[in-house]
Amino acid sequence: MRPFIRAWFRSRLPWLVLLLLIFMSHFGFAFLFENLQAILTYQMSLLAVLALFFLGWDLVRDWRKYQLALRDQAVPSASSSPSERVLQTRLASVLEMQKADQVLARAKQEELLDYFTLWAHQIKTPLTASQLLVEELADKDSQQALEQELFKVGQYADMAMTYLRLESFHDDLVLAREDLHDLIREAVKKYAIFFIRQQIRLNLADFDKTIVTDCKWFLIILEQVLSNSVKYTRSGEIAIYVEGDDLVIADTGIGIQPGDLQRVFERGFSGFNGRVSQQSSGLGLYLSKIIADKLGHSLTLTSQIGEGTQVRIGLKQADLQLD
Template identity: 45%
Template sequence: MKRKMLGEYLWMKRQIFLFVFLGVVIYAFVGWLYGEAAETVLYQTFLWILFTGGILLAGFPSFCRKTEQLKYLKSALDEYLAEFPEAENKIEERYQEILIKMEQIRKKLQEEQGNRYDDLNDYYSMWVHQIKTPIAAMGLLLEDADPKQRQDLSLELFKIESYVEMVTGYLRTESLGGDWLLKEQDLDSMIRQAVKKYAKMFISKKISLNYEPVSAQVLTDEKWLVFVLEQILSNGLKYTGKGQISIYLEDEILVIEDTGIGIEKEDLPRIFEKGYTGRNGRTDKKATGIGLYLVKKIMDKLGHGIWIDSEVSKGTKVYLDLRQKKLEMI
């Protein structure tokens, strides 16, 4: 470390070395013109180099201290930016003033953004709370509806409830840190919860389910992983006109496979981006590009892996790697 610092210090002082070198050359040339003895020239040159080297070495400890301080400030920029090492000249002082001003502006913008997010979060939280009342009322009214229309209307009401849950999930994932409980969970139990929620849609769209118990235990958060499974099943059902959805283990990886319309190859690298809908989304005007974004975000937080393989007109496979990994701490 010291050797690296010494190299940086000497490089920073390269102009002084150049000045000393030119001074020695000029002095030796003038001495030669005036016929001075070589010993005198060499002795005076040695003293000049020794004096200059002493001054440079005397400044090295100060350079080391300042470098360490700046490294520390870099690692704790938000909290200690005001604790710059003492400026050696007006130029350094001006740079420090500029950096402190920029940090003040950054903090102000961050605070304003945080306030805007809090306002938006409060609004949508209120909206989610209020929308549940008419949804519940519609559910009661459907009990007295015409049996011929009840099934279709129930399915549409279910879609509304799913969209509300997605909004709730989005708001929660923005502050996921305090809202998870990790423990060994039965994977089949979580799969059954997700499948049960979409049972009516399976029946309505006449899509078969190919699922045999996987008999596996995983370290995860039950609520959030069920949410992930529900989102994946929802997408599979949405984009599968006929055929089946299969759920199985492949080399300890959970696979959810559908026989739907598939995803274009050029869309695959971006399908987890927030708001990205791809070609399917441009066809389906109601697509939001939020579902898979939430799925990826939750899987990352839980330390699980996820990737997708798909072929147009043949279907899509979603791979969930639920093996224990390092969790993303928030």
């Protein structure tokens, strides 16, 4: 506010000095000619009211222009307006600093993405070697247990990559008409070892449904939901079916505490189950929700303690259409 007022007074200084001289001349004439004091006093009063009205109107007009330019972050052209001169000096430097910060942040993001991309590729080598060694174990129980743990390490590496790639989500988006049943089978196949070892029954309904989506990003949603289902279902059943415009993935696991239901999609929130089992990163459902929103899917979750959890992925997409 103060820089604007100072700039406004500087730009109006010639007019203010002229008004001051006019008032001083009227005072001088009133002092010299006493018989004209009444007329001169009336003239000065009228002039003062008009001057105050005009200066107030001019000040308010320039202040509104100043606020509008600040809100739009637009650098004005050269002008005699004080608000524009203030903005030229202030906003130009601010925008330049913002631009420099954005370039630096983008460079750091790209550097971090390059590092984790290299790390994710390099970690696959020892994981693959470990899986080959595990396959040679004679003890089948130990073999399956180690395979599960190696699978989790690979999933965590993929999750880190997914988190970083969200910044460039649309650069990596390839929309196509996909068969939903095929996508589900592909996701379930990755978790087959968990279904077998934990004796979880899979009830996959037979349906014919196609959706417009990016198969890679949509599979991430399915895999994260399935990961939670098998993680907290030690036995029982996972049912996958289409109901109306929703894909439903329902398990008979331990369920989610009522107090945690409103926060399951928050970043880093592991909830009561995650704290007890120490198996939750607090990122799976958070990433799934973000990806679902970007793809035009809704993602909702309901649960009952001791009865299981039901996740609904909305398949009705008004915004995604193929050319």
